Amino acid sequence: MIYHLSTKNNNIKGSIEIGGSKSESNRLLILRAYTYDFKIENLSESDDTKTLINALTSNDEIIDVHHAGTAMRFLLSYFVSKPNSEVILTGSDRMKSRPIRVLVNALRDLGANIEYKNKDGYPPLKIIGKKILKNEVSLPADVSSQYVSSLMMLGLIIENGIKLKLEGIITSKPYILMTKELIQKIGYNVTVDQNYIQVSDINKCSEKTIIVESDWSSASYFYSIAAFSHDAEITLKSFNKDSIQGDSIVSKIYKKLGVDTIYMKDYIIIKKNKNVDLPKKVKLDLSDTPDLAQTIAVSCLGLGIECELTGLHTLKIKETDRLEALKKEFNKLGANQVKTFNNSIYFKGDQQLSNNIKISTYQDHRMALSFATLAVIIDISIESPNVVSKSFPSFWQNLKALGFKIN
Numbered sequence: 001m002i003y004h005l006s007t008k009n010n011n012i013k014g015s016i017e018i019g020g021s022k023s024e025s026n027r028l029l030i031l032r033a034y035t036y037d038f039k040i041e042n043l044s045e046s047d048d049t050k051t052l053i054n055a056l057t058s059n060d061e062i063i064d065v066h067h068a069g070t071a072m073r074f075l076l077s078y079f080v081s082k083p084n085s086e087v088i089l090t091g092s093d094r095m096k097s098r099p100i101r102v103l104v105n106a107l108r109d110l111g112a113n114i115e116y117k118n119k120d121g122y123p124p125l126k127i128i129g130k131k132i133l134k135n136e137v138s139l140p141a142d143v144s145s146q147y148v149s150s151l152m153m154l155g156l157i158i159e160n161g162i163k164l165k166l167e168g169i170i171t172s173k174p175y176i177l178m179t180k181e182l183i184q185k186i187g188y189n190v191t192v193d194q195n196y197i198q199v200s201d202i203n204k205c206s207e208k209t210i211i212v213e214s215d216w217s218s219a220s221y222f223y224s225i226a227a228f229s230h231d232a233e234i235t236l237k238s239f240n241k242d243s244i245q246g247d248s249i250v251s252k253i254y255k256k257l258g259v260d261t262i263y264m265k266d267y268i269i270i271k272k273n274k275n276v277d278l279p280k281k282v283k284l285d286l287s288d289t290p291d292l293a294q295t296i297a298v299s300c301l302g303l304g305i306e307c308e309l310t311g312l313h314t315l316k317i318k319e320t321d322r323l324e325a326l327k328k329e330f331n332k333l334g335a336n337q338v339k340t341f342n343n344s345i346y347f348k349g350d351q352q353l354s355n356n357i358k359i360s361t362y363q364d365h366r367m368a369l370s371f372a373t374l375a376v377i378i379d380i381s382i383e384s385p386n387v388v389s390k391s392f393p394s395f396w397q398n399l400k401a402l403g404f405k406i407n
Contacts, residue, residue, distance in 0.1 A: 001383075001384060001385060001386065002358065002381050002382065002383050002385070003381065003382045003385040003396070003406050003407070004379070004380075004381045004406070004407050005372055005375035005379070005380050005381070005382065005399070005404060005405070005406055006375055006379040006380075006404070006405050007375055007376060007402075007403055007404045007405060008405075009403040010229055010230040010231070010376065011229065011230060011231040011232070012225055012226065012229045012231070012232040012233075012234060012376070012402050012403065013232070013233050013234070013402075014234055014235070014401050014402045014403075015234075015235040015237070016222060016234060016235065016236050016237070016398050016401070016402070017214075017237045017238070017394075018214040018215055018218045018219060018236060018237070018238070018392070018394075018398075019042070019043075019044050019045040019046065019214065019215065019218070019392070019393075019394070020042040020043050020044045020045075020212030020213065020214060020215065020238075021044060021212055021213055021214065021215040021216070021245055022044040022046045022048055022049055022070070022215060022391055023070075023175060023178060023215075023245065024044075024178065024182065024212045024213060024244070024245070025040070025043050025044035025046075025049045025212050026044075026048065026049055026052050026070050026071070026074060027074075027149065027153065027178065027179055027182050028040050028043075028182060028210060028212065029043075029049070029052050029053060029056060030052075030056075030074045030078060030153050031153055031156070031182060031183065031186055033056050033078060034078070034153060034154075034156045034157050035156055035186060036186075038186065038207055038208055038209065038210060039208060039209040039210070040209075040210055040212060041209060041210070041211045041212065042211055042212040042213075042214070042238060043212055044212065044215065044391075045393050045394070046389070046390060046391045046392065046393065047066070047067075047068070047389045047390045047391075047393070048067075048068040048070055048071060048390055048391065051065050051066060051068040051071050052065075052068065052070070052071045052074070052075070055071060055075055056075075056078075060087075061086065061087060061088060062087070062088045062090060063075065063079075063087050063088065063089050063090070064090050064091060065089070065090070065091045065095065066091055066092050066095070067091065067092050067094060067095060067319055067363065067390060068091070068095075068390075069095065069098060069146070069318070069319075070146055072089065072091055072095060072098075072100065072123060073100070073103060073144070073146040073147060073149075073150045074146070074149070074150050074153070075089060076089060076100070076103060076104070076107065076114075076125065076127070076150065077103075077107060077150040077151060077153065077154040078154075079127045079129055080107050080112035080113065080114060080127050080129060080130070080132070081112075081129060081130075081131070081132050081154055081157055081158075082129035083129050083130055083131050084129065085127075085128075085129035086126075086127070086128050086129070087126075087127050087129075088117065088124055088125070088126055088127075089123060089124060089125045089127055090117075090123055090124035090125075091123055091124075092363075094319060094320070094363060095123055096118070096119070096122055096123050096124065097122060098122070098123075099121055099122060099143075100121065100122060100123055100125070101120075101121035101122075102139055102140055102143050102144070102147055103139075103144075103147040103150060103151075104116075104121075104125070105139070106137050106138075106139040106147065106151060107151075109134070109137045109138075110132050110134045110135070110137050110154075110158075111130070111132055111133055111134050112127075112130070112132065113127065113128040113129075113130060114126070114127055115127075132154070132157070132158050133158075133159070134158075135155070135158045135159070135160050135161060135162050135163060136162070136163045136165075137151065137162070137163075137164060137165070138164070138165040138166075138167055139151070139164070139165075139166065139167065140166075140167050140168050141166035141167060141168050141169065141170040141171065141195065142168040142169050142170070142171050142313070143171070143314075144171070144172075144314060145170070145171055145172035145173065145175040145176050146175070148164065148166065148170075148176050148179075148197070149175060149176060149178075149179040151164055152164065152176070152179050152180070152183065152190070152197060152199050153179065153183065155199030155200075156183070156188060156199065160200070160201070161188075161189075161198060161199045161200040161201060162198070162199050163196070163197070163198050164196065164197040164198075165195060165196055166195040166196070166197065167195070169287075170195070171287055171288075171290075171311075171313070171314060172246070172287070172288060172289070172290060172314065173246075173288055174245070174246020174247075174288050174289065175246060176192070176197070177192065177244070177246075178244045178245060178246070180192055180197075181244045182210075182244075183199060185207055185210060186207055186210075187202055187206060187207070188200070188201075188202055189201065189202075213238060213239060213240055213243060213244070213245065214236065214237065214238040214239050215245075215247075215391070215392075216239070216243060216245045216247035216248045216250055217245075217247040217250075217291045217292065217295075217391075218369075218391065218392045218395075219236050219239065219247075219250065219268075219270075220247065220250045220292055220295040220296075221295060221369050221370065221372070221373050221392075221395070222234050222236060222270060223250055223251075223254040223257075223259050223270060223295070223299075224254075224295050224298060224299045224302075224370070224373035225373045225376055225402070226254070226258075226259045226270050226271070226272050227254060227257045227258055227259050227272075227299050227302075227303060228299070228302055228303070228373060228374070228376035228377050229272055229376055230272070230274075231272050231274070232259075232270070232271060232272040233269060233270075233271050233272075234269070234270050234271075234402070235267055235268070235269050236267060236268050236269075236270065237266070237267045238266060238267065239263075239266070239267060239268045240266070241263040246288050246289050247289050247291060247292055249288075249289055249292075250289075250292055250295075251268075251270075253284070253292070253296065254270075254299075255273075255276075256276070256278075256279055256282075257276075257278065257279075257282075257299060257303065257305075258272060258273050258274070258276040258278060259271070259272060259273065260272075260273045278303060278305060279305060280305065280306060280349065281305065281306040281307070281308070281349070282296070282300050282305055282306070282307045282308070282309075283307075283308045283309075284296065284308075284309055284310070285310050285311045286309055286310070286311045286312060287310070287311025287312075287313075288311070290311065290312055290314050290315055291366065293309050293312055293315060293322070293345075294322060294326060294366045294367065294369075294370040295366075295369075295370045295373070296309065297309060297326055297330075297345060297347075297370075298370045298371055298373060298374060299373070300347075300349070301330060301333070301335055301347065301351070301353070302353070302373075302374050302376075302377055302378075304349045304350045304351070305349045306347070306348050306349035307345070307346065307347055307349070308344065308345075308346045309344060309345050309346075310343060310344040311343060311344075312343050312344055312345065313342060313343035316342070318364065318366075319362065319363055319364035319365070319366075319390075320362035320363065320364045320367070322364065322366070322367070323340040323341075323344075323345055324340060325360075325362045325364065325367055326338075326340070326345060326367075327339075327340045327345070328360070329359050329360065329367070329371065330347065332354075332357050332358075332359070333353045333354055333357050333374075334351065334352055334353055334354040335347060335351040335353065336351070337351060353374075353377075353378055354378075355378045355379050355380075356378075356379050356380070356381065357378075357380060357381065358381040358383060359371045359380060359381065359382050359383060360383050361382065361383055361384045361385075361387050363384070363387055364387065365387050365388050365389075365390040365391045365392065366391075367387075368382050368384070368385055368387050368388050369388055369391075369392060369395060372395075372399065375399075375404055
């Protein structure tokens with residue numbers, strides 16, 4: 001399937017309802033499974049969250065998470081701590097090539113029983129659940145913050161909690177702080193002190209209902225649309241100024257790209273600011289917010305701005321190698337001066353873009369979502385458009401509501 005996108009309307013106006021944050025939703029589902037039955041409102045409608053719900057309620061011996069990397073990492077800790085259970089945790093072919101050794105080693109150090117079924121260091125995994133008795137472990141912190149979050153949440157059911165020593169530079173720290181905030185919200189104590197984290201005894205379970213804020217990484221695509229437009233005023237519902245999502249930094253980043261954010265009580269309005277002089281170059285370290293990288297890169301390309309994004313080492317082990325995927329698709333658009341490295345991407349500004357190019361998505365939702373925003377300035381086609389269901393199932397309907405033509 002291919003979607004052909006265009007718009008004759010350069011004045012973008014409308015109101016959009018984005019689903020709950022996938023990151024918050026998935027953490028809250030695991031926390032609820034570990035603790036008590038609190039209510040979760042505005043739960044994400046993403047495929048990843050649905051996969052996690054199905055896995056937590058399944059009695060099957062084989063749990064297939066498909067492309068859901070978060071589910072793989074969170075469920076691994078969950079099942080190793082479930083006494084008298086035995087499951088095979090597996091996923092798609094791409095999932096079977098995404099490394100899991102760091103988390104497996106940490107869990108084994110805590111006493112977990114995990115066996116690699118095929119290739120050493122990668123799913124699928126055979127897990128025999130047991131009560132976890134040890135509560136101190138060290139692990140590298142520069143691979144994936146989800147490993148750290150998975151262990152933090154596991155600490156809720158270990159007697160005397162858990163103590164983590166994080167080795168090296170911490171990647172995507174805002175996601176660790178999000179986990180901390182949500183654990184505290186349901187009544188547990190969490191201390192984060194430089195490279196040490198401790199989750200300790202329950203204080204008080206008081207929250208009966210937790211409302212998930214809408215997803216800021218999904219909001220980023222509308223910031224990109226506004227940046228490309230001649231004029232824009234887009235209302236995004238269920239967002240907070242004091243967000244626990246690291247990706248909320250997108251509002252500050254795009255202010256320099258000519259998009260203002262007006263914060264209301266429980267929604268935001270993003271508006272094109274035509275009085276802003278665009279920078280000649282954007283240089284950002286996105287080690288805390290790597291999920292914004294594709295959107296920002298596409299925005300800079302479309303605006304003709306020289307761009308250097310660093311801190312992107314985790315992008316090589318996502319749904320695809322996102323750095324190489326960006327380079328390939330930029331080349332197809334006519335941007336040939338693109339360089340990628342292990343943790344960064346660089347390209348020059350003022351590169352003329354070709355029209356009616358077919359963008360490959362590599363089974364990666366963020367490739368489809370970010371490149372679709374270029375339809376404000378050029379006609380573009382997106383292969384395998386349904387891949388957006390991984391994080392943002394209603395995206396195409398929202399574009400139509402803003403006046404985009406999709407056929």
